[in-house]
Every structure is written in structure tokens, then in C-alpha cells.
Amino acid sequence: MFQTKITELFQIEYPIIQGGLQGLGTSPLVTAVSQAGGLGLITAGSYPDKKAMLSDIEQVRANTDKPFGVNIAIGIRRPMDEFVEGVIEGGVPIVFTSGANPEKYMKKLKQAGIKVVHVVPSLRFAKKAEKIGCDAVVALGYECGGHPGLNDTTSMVITPRIAKELSIPVIAAGGFSDGKGLLAALSLGAEGIQMGTRFLAVRENPIHDKIKNRLIELEATDTSIIKRSINKPARVMKTEVSKKINELENQGCTVEQLLPYIGGEAYKALIEKGDVNQGVISLGQVVDAIDSILPVSDLINEIVKEAKDELYRLNKLVVFSQKEGVFVDD
Structure with a gap:
């Protein structure tokens, strides 16, 4: 088990979070991710209205007693006010926001006791998110699928920069799909990872x-x-x-x-x-690492095991000197 500020904040077993997936972040996938020890996120934009979203939220609750949240993309396609009201009415404990500034919703969400996380592509936006009361931020690297922002800054650069400057927890996103990636994110100062592209290729995802x-x-x-x-x-x-x-x-x-x-x-x-000649789908560069379609539970267990194995391997590269109280080269 990995215990980080994010696992403590969300009361989850592993610091692995499902990204927002338009039309796909619905109860089958969300349930599977949360049940496996990560944090599943209902994608509000997948539903025609608040009523439909609330119905699917109840479906998640019927299938797992583990924590889950809702992802709300603000100002991307349509007004999201009713969906913000929906998460409050539905008693959802965690909300991830992306796109435009969530400040106009913060008072209502915080009064309802909801933990709010905002997705940011730069340090400037990260500081703003902290200032308006967000509980954590997602540092989004250029490698990501979807909207990486205008700065073209990779996860290896943006993650430690934001983690160094903020006092709230940072979640790394963009280029993460396995245990080595999880361990790398933690070493960069993040408290967890968010994956979107990798969760496309799991059995519970409803995509064709x-x-x-x-x-x-x-x-x-x-x-x-x-x-x-x-x-x-x-x-x-x-x-x-x-x-x-x-x-x-x-x-x-x-x-x-x-x-x-x-x-x-x-x-x-x-x-x-499954018609790729119709429309476009967000996809991160980490698709390069996908070589199998697994059940969500197997994927998360595989990520955690690989992270632990890699940590053990790295620990063997150094020797601890009790006399000096420091790590020294072997």
C-alpha cells in the first residue's frame, strides 16, 4: 500500500485516479476503478442533464461503497451549473474541475463539504487554484491526452515545479500508465497520478x-x-x-x-x-506503452506491484551507512 497525502485526502487505497473521459467516465468504469482501490470519476459531460448524472451516481453507489467523485469540465462545451448543483444534491464528496476557473462554484462546493481539485497546465494557474481554496491540483503535462494548455511543458518539468511552490497536494497527469510512472511521479513531489489514456484500454470502459x-x-x-x-x-x-x-x-x-x-x-x-473516420478522441503519448486490455482490478494491481518492485530495485543501488547516517554509493 502507498500512503500519501492524496490517499489520506480521498480515503483511497492507492494514489491512482481515473481522468475525465467524455462519454466514457460512467458507472461501469468508475465503479471498477474505485472498487479496485483507486478513485473513479464520473464525467459530468457524459450526461444530457443533471437527472441522468444523478441516476448514474446512484448506480455507482449500488455497486461499491468505496469513494468516488465527479469530473466537471467548465466552459468547454456547455454551461455546467446544473451539474455542480447535482453533485451537491447527490452528496458526492469529491469534485475535479478543469477548463475555466472554478472560483464561482467554490463557495457552494465547500459549504457542502466537498473536496475540490482543479486541473492546471501551469504554475500560475496552480497558485490561483490554491488561493481560491482548492484542496489539491492536478499538474497536467504536455504529453497528456486532451487539453495540455498553451505552454507545452512536460510532466517531468511541471510536476516538481508546482509541487515545490504549493502547500496543497499535487497529482501528476500526462504520460503515466504503469508502476514505474507512479514511482517517478512520487519522486518528483506528486502525491499520486491521474490516468486517462490508460483507462481507455480496460475491459470496463464502454468504448467500442x-x-x-x-x-x-x-x-x-x-x-x-x-x-x-x-x-x-x-x-x-x-x-x-x-x-x-x-x-x-x-x-x-x-x-x-x-x-x-x-x-x-x-x-x-x-x-x-468504433469509426475513426468520425470525430476525434483525446489520446496521450503514453498510448505507446499500452500493450494489453485488462480488467481494471488487474491493471491497478499490476501498477502497484511494479512500483513496489521498482522501489526495491532502486533501494539496492545504494547502501545505508549507519556510522555516517547517510546513503552512500555502493
């Missing part, structure tokens, strides 16, 4: 099997950054659709011209039918 099987074949170079032209860069799976988007952007297209490719209907066809 065609996509899962495709992930096993992909490399880090099979991702692409789109939407730079509108200052909302996103890393996605490289497909003919993403190439078309890049072409349009290079030609100075409008947002309206991009909508047929990045809109909700195209994305729905991709995740439900």
Missing part, C-alpha cells in the same frame, strides 16, 4: 472494442495536436480526421468550419461504433 484494439497498435507518434488556431490545443489520436482538421487550421479556417469534425455527434459515432 475496435478502438481498444487499435490502441494496442499505436505509438507515441500516433497522436496529434489540433485546435491550436483557436488557442484550445488538444492532443488526439492521429487519424484522417485529425489531419483534415490540421489542414483546415493551416488554411485559416473558422470555428464553424471545425465543428463537423470536433462536435459531439461525430465523437459519439467514434466511441460507440
Whole structure:
């Protein structure tokens, strides 16, 4: 077991958190992650309204008594006010926010006793999150799937920088998928990791099997950054659709011209039918490391075991001198 400030904050067994997954972060996956000792997150944007989200929250509760939370992306596609009200009504203890500043929701969430974590792509935003009362932050590296921010700063750089400057716990995201990654994040000053891409390729994820099987074949170079032209860069799976988007952007297209490719209907066809010629899906460079589709419980157990084994290996590289009270080279 790894005991960190994050496992203590959320009362979970392992410092492993499922990232927000549009249309996929629903009760089957969330239940499996939480039941296995991590923290599953309902993705609010997956539902048409608050009522549907609350119904799925109850489904999670019916299947596990372990902690779980809700991920709310603010200002990305539509107003999220009703979903904020929903987590309060539903008594959800943990909320992760991303996108726009969550400050306007903080008073209501904190009064309800909810722990709030904000996803940040830079130190400036991390400090702001701490200032408005967030309980922790997710430091998002450039390698991540989805929205890495405008600075193109990798996890190896942004994680220790934010961890050094903040007094609240930091969760590392972007490029993490295994036990070595978990151990690396902890050594950089993080108190846990958040994974999105790796949780695409698990049995409990409802995404179409065609996509899962495709992930096993992909490399880090099979991702692409789109939407730079509108200052909302996103890393996605490289497909003919993403190439078309890049072409349009290079030609100075409008947002309206991009909508047929990045809109909700195209994305729905991709995740439900496995049609990569419809829409785009967020995908991190860590897809390079995915070589199997596992049950969530097996994946988390594998991550924890590898982290422990790697820690044991590293410990053997140094010798502790009781006389000097320090570690010395062997």
C-alpha cells in the first residue's frame, strides 16, 4: 500500500485516479476503478442533464461503497451549473474541475463539504487554484491526452515545479500508465497520478472494442495536436480526421468550419461504433506503452506491484551507512 497525502485526502487505497473521459467516465468504469482501490470519476459531460448524472451516481453507489467523485469540465462545451448543483444534491464528496476557473462554484462546493481539485497546465494557474481554496491540483503535462494548455511543458518539468511552490497536494497527469510512472511521479513531489489514456484500454470502459484494439497498435507518434488556431490545443489520436482538421487550421479556417469534425455527434459515432473516420478522441503519448486490455482490478494491481518492485530495485543501488547516517554509493 502507498500512503500519501492524496490517499489520506480521498480515503483511497492507492494514489491512482481515473481522468475525465467524455462519454466514457460512467458507472461501469468508475465503479471498477474505485472498487479496485483507486478513485473513479464520473464525467459530468457524459450526461444530457443533471437527472441522468444523478441516476448514474446512484448506480455507482449500488455497486461499491468505496469513494468516488465527479469530473466537471467548465466552459468547454456547455454551461455546467446544473451539474455542480447535482453533485451537491447527490452528496458526492469529491469534485475535479478543469477548463475555466472554478472560483464561482467554490463557495457552494465547500459549504457542502466537498473536496475540490482543479486541473492546471501551469504554475500560475496552480497558485490561483490554491488561493481560491482548492484542496489539491492536478499538474497536467504536455504529453497528456486532451487539453495540455498553451505552454507545452512536460510532466517531468511541471510536476516538481508546482509541487515545490504549493502547500496543497499535487497529482501528476500526462504520460503515466504503469508502476514505474507512479514511482517517478512520487519522486518528483506528486502525491499520486491521474490516468486517462490508460483507462481507455480496460475491459470496463464502454468504448467500442475496435478502438481498444487499435490502441494496442499505436505509438507515441500516433497522436496529434489540433485546435491550436483557436488557442484550445488538444492532443488526439492521429487519424484522417485529425489531419483534415490540421489542414483546415493551416488554411485559416473558422470555428464553424471545425465543428463537423470536433462536435459531439461525430465523437459519439467514434466511441460507440468504433469509426475513426468520425470525430476525434483525446489520446496521450503514453498510448505507446499500452500493450494489453485488462480488467481494471488487474491493471491497478499490476501498477502497484511494479512500483513496489521498482522501489526495491532502486533501494539496492545504494547502501545505508549507519556510522555516517547517510546513503552512500555502493
